Amino acid sequence: MTLRRKTFLYSILLTIIIGALFLGYILIMLPDLYVADTQEQFIKDIKKVHLTYIEEGNYKNITPLNYASTISIDFYKNEDRVTINSKAINYDVNIQTEEQRQMLANIRSYFNGLVNNDKKEFNYKIQDIFFALTDSFTHWTPESKQVFLNQFQSTGYIDTTNDEFPSEEINTDFFQIDDKTIIISSTARIGDEHYVSNIGFTNNTDRYIMTIAPQMQPSTRQILPVTIRSLPMVAAVLILVVLIGSLFFAQNIVRPIVNLSNQTEALKYKNIESDQSVDVTGTMEIEELAENLNRLYQTQQSQFRQLKQMGERQRIFLQSSSHQLKTPLAAALMLTDGMIHKIGKYKDTETYLLELKQQLRKMETLISTILSTNHLTETDEPVLVDIAELAQRLLEEREALFEQRQMEWQIEGAASRIVESTILTYILENLIDNAINHGKPQSTLTLRISDQIIQLENSNASIDEELLPYVFEPFVTGEDGGHGMGLYLVRYYATLIQADVNIENLDNSVLVTITFQN
Incomplete structure (x- = not known):
């Protein structure tokens, strides 16, 4: 049954009920009240x-x-x-x-x-x-x-x-x-x-x-007789008023709803990236409904773009991973064939078995890193985290590495927030390990913590300006080597906890800034 037909039937029912009450009032109450x-x-x-x-x-x-x-x-x-x-x-x-x-x-x-x-x-x-x-x-x-x-x-x-x-x-x-x-x-x-x-x-x-x-x-x-004689006219006027009101309701309420339904039906066949909005017309409630639908479509488009970007990053990541795996895999196969056939220097199997093991270790590390991209997001739930306490624990666990590199560390400020603890821990671990690996003797790693921002500043350090725009890309490495996945995963996981990560060179230091969006 269409909305118009329902409205008409409801109007008739409403007319009967109101008419019965009104006529009863006229017959029973009105004379005494008069x-x-x-x-x-x-x-x-x-x-x-x-x-x-x-x-x-x-x-x-x-x-x-x-x-x-x-x-x-x-x-x-x-x-x-x-x-x-x-x-x-x-x-x-x-x-x-x-x-x-x-x-x-x-x-x-x-x-x-x-x-x-x-x-x-x-x-x-x-x-x-x-x-x-x-x-x-x-x-x-x-x-x-x-x-x-x-x-x-x-x-x-x-x-x-x-x-x-x-x-x-x-x-x-x-x-x-x-x-x-x-x-x-x-x-x-x-x-x-x-x-x-x-x-x-x-x-x-x-x-x-x-x-x-x-x-x-x-x-x-x-x-009473005068009242009874006036009932037909009163009933006719009442029916006429209710029917006119029903028509007005249908024109001003039902029609905008039908138009809104037709527009939303047409949106099913549009590309989600195209303009998906409905006309905001009608009463205040209809306008509010149309605006809510427009906001819903905008949210869907934003989420679709994010998913598309994430899918593109994963595609590039898998392509790069495959490419990176080819090198150690080809080296391992070459070493294996040389040792099997005892070709040239590969006759010395004891020496080249160790090199083969190193190539296999590289592949193992790379594969573990790839698999970890899904593992963290599947097991973590948001909890209240004391960021200063977490940073203190991670730095103390690496105290021996700081002493070995002749580096110092310090924490400024404190804050707590509800966040996925495992993901935040992974991000801070990678950034701290990067600072240690690339730090110079007599340098200091400073962590500044506030409600919305976490900063890690590594003194007496810098990043090649040509390399700086690409540090978050997968498999981009500097002079110190590495597999080039650390900062890529840092940014990837930061997006999962609604945070942005930025790296910049200062006068004589490197500053990493994590900014939470909410």
Whole structure:
């Protein structure tokens, strides 16, 4: 199955899962959340209206949710006066009759008693205030009632016999705003309908201020049909959005991956030494993948070149070895034939048997050196090596040779590193032996050791400038003879432990520098 097809199927599955969760959320959670949010908005509205009215004293800059029914009443403490304000009305009522004054006194008494009472008692007191208002108004004489109504320039009645709101079905919440202001939210349920009365009450220095905002709260039963009717459109939009997102994903993610796959497939048929890189395009992750592939190809090319160079060196080494073996082998055969046939001076077999043995020894040494090139790398593992301690041991083992050559040695510095111990030992042994073999009397071999560099300086010595560029080639020898393999193997083994070796002539000495690459 292609990546595009998989992406399409995953998108469909994702659409089904997300759609089921979203639609379930709409059907189960959203109506209740909407009702709760509406109630919260009612509380915020009464708080804003009430506090703004206290600050400004009018509804000029107030726009309540319930535009027509929200009203604020000021009951003055030291005046026979009541003010009524809303968005539509602004009444200032002056109390004229004794009955009205008594009613206002009762209201003040209730309000005054509310200050130190608990919330439950406060709820009952609020109800008592409304009942007192209605009771006082109901029992007025027709003349008093008409006078009161005339002050409002309106007519109407208050029915105190309606018992549609039994107290056990009223749920009241209290919200303390500050030490003077409290918000009361009472919800009454009749059947499936919910009626909310939000009241803000403030005990100011000169008056009691009450803001009343009745609301009808929507119920879940009312919201659910609307929600169900909107489900087809919601599902269609959801599917469309997910499919568009899937298409966008396929264009921006799948296509770069397919392009990257095609490019890597084409690289299989290219020469490894040719340019092997992929285009770095796509998202950040695709770009990172492409860059990692390019780095991988670069590493492979570098390793291939190293292997190619190593193979070329081994080829040259074997050719040179074969050539070097021919000379002692031809000499040995010539001596053997001469002694077998008793030709001329070769009749003296005792003398020429010794020379034959020397030629065989040369071949043995050369063959042992060739075989050792693989032996060290097969058996050695990296360990922590104290280089100064290793050098000290190797120099002390050759103390007799130093005395014989009338030479001295010294070590400067110290360092430890993780390296193949056998290979490093072989390198130092060859360099020390070379210094002894080519050293002059009264000269000094100095080893300087640091974290990244090992230097061997042999004083009172030099290398022929014409020979210097070729000292690391196999079978290159100086005036002192030798088989010409020592420095070649030193450089060969140095590459195995990620080190470079360099030889140079100084004013009156030869300096060998081993530099570790890491």
